[in-house]
Amino acid sequence: MKKVLPFILIIVILIITASVMLSVRTTKMVDWEESFNEKSNKPYGVSILYKELPNLFKDKKIRTVYHQPASYLSVNSEDDNGKHMAKGTFMIIGNSDYLLDDSIDELMRFVSEGNTLFISDYVYPQKIHDTLQIDIDYIANEKDSISYLSFENRKLKSTKIDRNEGDNYFSGFDSINCKILGYSKIDYKHVNFIEVPFGNGHVFLHTEPKIFTNYNLLKEERYQYVEDVLSYLPDADLYFDSYTKIQKNYYGEVEKTSNLSWFLEQTAFRWAWYTALIFTLLFMIFNAKRRQRVIKIIKPLQNTTVAFVKTVSNLYFETQDHKNLIDKKITYFLDKVRSDYNINTDSLDDEFVTKLASKSGKKKEDIKPLIKYINWLRTKSEFFEENLIKLNRHIEAFYNN
CATH class of the missing domain: 1.10.287 (Helix Hairpins)
Structure with missing residues (x-):
C-alpha cells in the first residue's frame, strides 16, 4: 500500500x-441574461450597485431581505417580535413579478406608515397597477438600440442606454397627485420615472432597471444618472430586496452569513x-x-425511485445541461395541464390562456407570464442557469396562486 x-x-x-x-x-x-442578481458579476447583474449602496447611503443601515416582503415586514412590525422596526426605504431592482398579493399589501402598509418604496422594473404585478392606478405601455426601438434617459429637473444629468430593444413607459397615471421625475426617449419623450404619494409615504416607480446593472454602471458616466435617481430617495435605512429568496424566519434573521457558491x-x-x-x-x-476492516452493512430493501430521480436530475444539473432540464419541465407541466384540465396544449396562444384560467380558477394575468416565457424559451437554442430558475419560479407561482 x-x-x-x-x-x-x-x-x-x-x-x-x-x-x-x-x-x-x-x-x-x-451571458446577457437580465437576472438583476446582487451576487452576479455578469453584465446584467447588479453586484456593483449592491456593493456601492453603503457609499450612496452613508451612515445608514443597509439590510438585505431574503424573504418575501410579507414575511419580513410583518415580523419587523409593532405587532411582532423582530429584532428591529422596519422603517426607511424598500428597494426592488427588477424581478418584481415574484411579489404575491399579500406582499404587495404589506409593502403598501409599510409605505402608508411614512416609509418609501422604490421599484425599477419594466412592468409591475397587476395589484400594484390597480392600487396606484397606473398603466404601462411599450414602444419598440425600430431604428437602433439606443434610448435616452433624462430628468424633469434639467439640472440633473441625462444619459443614454444601448442594447435596448424598446422602452416601457407610464401611459396612464394620476397627473394631479403623481409627480413626474424623469423620461425615456426613442423618437419622442415618454414618462418613465414618477413619484406616487400613498398614505404618509411615497412610492417611486422607474421603468428601466437595466441602467442599474454592472454593464451600464461601468459604461461612460452612466453611474451619474443612477446616483441622481437614488438622490430622490430619503436619507434613511435601506432594505434591499435580494434576487435569492430563503424561507421565512420568524425571528427576523435576514442576513446571509456565507455563500460557498461565490x-x-x-x-x-x-x-x-x-x-x-x-x-x-x-x-x-x-x-x-x-x-480496521470494513464492516459489511446489510441494508433492508427500499424504494429507490426518489433516489433515482434525484440522481438523474443531479446528473443533468452537474453537466450544466440546462436545455434538457428546461425541456423536461415544460413537457411535464404541459402534460399535467392536459391530464388535470383536459386542454389541448399544441398551441400556447391567448385562447389557451383563457381556457386554462377558466378551468384552473386562476387569473389570466397570473398565467400569461408563464406561457409567454415558455414560448420565448422555445425560440432559444442556448440556455443558462437563470433561465431554468426563472421557469421554475413561474411554474411554482402557477401552482401556489
Whole structure:
C-alpha cells in the first residue's frame, strides 16, 4: 500500500493541474441574461450597485431581505417580535413579478406608515397597477438600440442606454397627485420615472432597471444618472430586496452569513476546495484501512425511485445541461395541464390562456407570464442557469396562486 500511494497522489495532482489549465484557457460566452442578481458579476447583474449602496447611503443601515416582503415586514412590525422596526426605504431592482398579493399589501402598509418604496422594473404585478392606478405601455426601438434617459429637473444629468430593444413607459397615471421625475426617449419623450404619494409615504416607480446593472454602471458616466435617481430617495435605512429568496424566519434573521457558491465560481478557490476534498477523502480511505476492516452493512430493501430521480436530475444539473432540464419541465407541466384540465396544449396562444384560467380558477394575468416565457424559451437554442430558475419560479407561482 505504501508503494502505491505515491503513484496515486501523483496521478491526482496531474489530473487537477490539467483541469485547472483547461478551465483557465476556456473562453466563456458572455451571458446577457437580465437576472438583476446582487451576487452576479455578469453584465446584467447588479453586484456593483449592491456593493456601492453603503457609499450612496452613508451612515445608514443597509439590510438585505431574503424573504418575501410579507414575511419580513410583518415580523419587523409593532405587532411582532423582530429584532428591529422596519422603517426607511424598500428597494426592488427588477424581478418584481415574484411579489404575491399579500406582499404587495404589506409593502403598501409599510409605505402608508411614512416609509418609501422604490421599484425599477419594466412592468409591475397587476395589484400594484390597480392600487396606484397606473398603466404601462411599450414602444419598440425600430431604428437602433439606443434610448435616452433624462430628468424633469434639467439640472440633473441625462444619459443614454444601448442594447435596448424598446422602452416601457407610464401611459396612464394620476397627473394631479403623481409627480413626474424623469423620461425615456426613442423618437419622442415618454414618462418613465414618477413619484406616487400613498398614505404618509411615497412610492417611486422607474421603468428601466437595466441602467442599474454592472454593464451600464461601468459604461461612460452612466453611474451619474443612477446616483441622481437614488438622490430622490430619503436619507434613511435601506432594505434591499435580494434576487435569492430563503424561507421565512420568524425571528427576523435576514442576513446571509456565507455563500460557498461565490467561491466555487472563482477558478483558484474552486480547485483549492476540490484539492482539499480529494486529499481529505484519500486520507480517510487509507487511514481507515489501516485501523480496521470494513464492516459489511446489510441494508433492508427500499424504494429507490426518489433516489433515482434525484440522481438523474443531479446528473443533468452537474453537466450544466440546462436545455434538457428546461425541456423536461415544460413537457411535464404541459402534460399535467392536459391530464388535470383536459386542454389541448399544441398551441400556447391567448385562447389557451383563457381556457386554462377558466378551468384552473386562476387569473389570466397570473398565467400569461408563464406561457409567454415558455414560448420565448422555445425560440432559444442556448440556455443558462437563470433561465431554468426563472421557469421554475413561474411554474411554482402557477401552482401556489
